Amino acid sequence: MSEYRVAVIGAGMAGVATASALLASKHFKLQDICVLEAQKRIGGRIHTRVFSDEMPVKVEAGAAWIHGTEDNPMVELAERFGIELQEISARNPWLHPSSCPGFVVYEGNRQLGEEEVKETWEWQDLLLHKLQKLALSGEREGNTLAVAVEYLLGEDKELQRIVASSANARERLKLCLHLVETWMGSESHEMQIDALGEIDLMGDDPGAHCLVPTGMETFVEHLSAPLKSMIRTNASVTSINYEGPEGVSIECTDGSILKADRVVVTCSLGFLKSGQLQFLPELPRPKVDAISRSQMGQCMKVMVQFPEAFWPTNASFITQSCDTTGFKTNRIYFPVIFSYYRVKGVPILEGDLIGDRAEEVSRTLSDHEIAHALFLQLQEMFGLEIPEPVGHFITSAALRIRECPPS
Numbered sequence: 001m002s003e004y005r006v007a008v009i010g011a012g013m014a015g016v017a018t019a020s021a022l023l024a025s026k027h028f029k030l031q032d033i034c035v036l037e038a039q040k041r042i043g044g045r046i047h048t049r050v051f052s053d054e055m056p057v058k059v060e061a062g063a064a065w066i067h068g069t070e071d072n073p074m075v076e077l078a079e080r081f082g083i084e085l086q087e088i089s090a091r092n093p094w095l096h097p098s099s100c101p102g103f104v105v106y107e108g109n110r111q112l113g114e115e116e117v118k119e120t121w122e123w124q125d126l127l128l129h130k131l132q133k134l135a136l137s138g139e140r141e142g143n144t145l146a147v148a149v150e151y152l153l154g155e156d157k158e159l160q161r162i163v164a165s166s167a168n169a170r171e172r173l174k175l176c177l178h179l180v181e182t183w184m185g186s187e188s189h190e191m192q193i194d195a196l197g198e199i200d201l202m203g204d205d206p207g208a209h210c211l212v213p214t215g216m217e218t219f220v221e222h223l224s225a226p227l228k229s230m231i232r233t234n235a236s237v238t239s240i241n242y243e244g245p246e247g248v249s250i251e252c253t254d255g256s257i258l259k260a261d262r263v264v265v266t267c268s269l270g271f272l273k274s275g276q277l278q279f280l281p282e283l284p285r286p287k288v289d290a291i292s293r294s295q296m297g298q299c300m301k302v303m304v305q306f307p308e309a310f311w312p313t314n315a316s317f318i319t320q321s322c323d324t325t326g327f328k329t330n331r332i333y334f335p336v337i338f339s340y341y342r343v344k345g346v347p348i349l350e351g352d353l354i355g356d357r358a359e360e361v362s363r364t365l366s367d368h369e370i371a372h373a374l375f376l377q378l379q380e381m382f383g384l385e386i387p388e389p390v391g392h393f394i395t396s397a398a399l400r401i402r403e404c405p406p407s
Helices: 013-024 071-081 114-137 145-154 157-165 171-183 216-230 269-274 284-293 356-364 367-382
Strands: 004-011 033-035 048-049 058-060 064-069 085-089 103-107 209-211 239-243 248-252 257-265 278-280 292-304 317-320 338-339 346-356 391-403
Touching: 004 013, 004 216, 004 248, 013 033, 013 216, 033 216, 033 257, 064 071, 071 216, 103 114, 114 145, 114 157, 145 157, 145 171, 157 171, 171 338, 171 346, 239 284, 269 284, 269 292, 278 338, 284 292, 292 356, 292 367, 317 367, 338 367, 346 356, 346 367, 356 391, 367 391
Parallel strands: 004 033, 004 257, 103 317, 239 278
Antiparallel strands: 048 058, 064 209, 085 209, 239 248, 248 257, 292 346, 292 391, 317 338, 338 346
């Protein structure tokens, strides 16, 4: 049995930062703190890895972005550790694509011109504004986002004029909705309109949205460097007993018990919702309800390597409003495709699938079939003569957390 002043559960970014802050406060020594991590590695959702032996470039299997540079503690850490940030967009590129240079938009196999793209992003701003206004009004409380959009298209005069203005207006508005879905990590029929009621819940953080050329893992590496001796990996916690007067008792799956004066729980929402971690006594009802209401947006990353870049090398994102082929059966549609060429100078494209669709595709198709589906969509946009992929890497992870308002 071990005794510590503070035990931290989880060695993701939150856990490592917590332990680092405790140590930096000068009120704790290394031997006063213990960090327990269930996995064999630290970092949690931050998981930088090499794409392949043949293409040893670092890619992000998990969290990839610094979302908003204003008053962001990650930016402070970057300055402290000398970590370079590369700005991709002046604002959130999924919610405000007009702020992102190099956003290439296709309608089937036709690339939209500059004025059409500008107009589409103006529609995006208008649609998002009206959805947020509707959410705050409470008028359509309990409706899914999909139902709310159809309501607006049927009732709102401005949006009706847009739909009537061109033959492809509805498809372009649908593309705008796909961008919002991708950001939220759920399809519009899966989430309630209430989720758009507050900017804070949406994560529309001010400032530039950036990538880290050296990999997100550099944050974890720098923060954890002084903490190595206090971090235990492969230590999965099953129960936290905070009932007694003498601190906290923590039990792990291997039967070991750890005592601490205080415990800080930083494990993932998914683990908390799974019920695998038992609290004795049970957590206060407001906390239980908050965990129950919170949802994880699913995002599958499909990274495909090509022998060369056949797309505009200055593109940040490539997106397609609709397809032109008759290939509809079991069609996988990638709303947004990110180009690694912009950041890394390598011919890798990343398509993202979100929500229940990501889970379904992961369960029913092989990695090769999923990668090939992205290739088929690229053929629609860039032509049948584009080169075949030479490698792929696919992952599925919970990337976003949304708290739904109480029902």
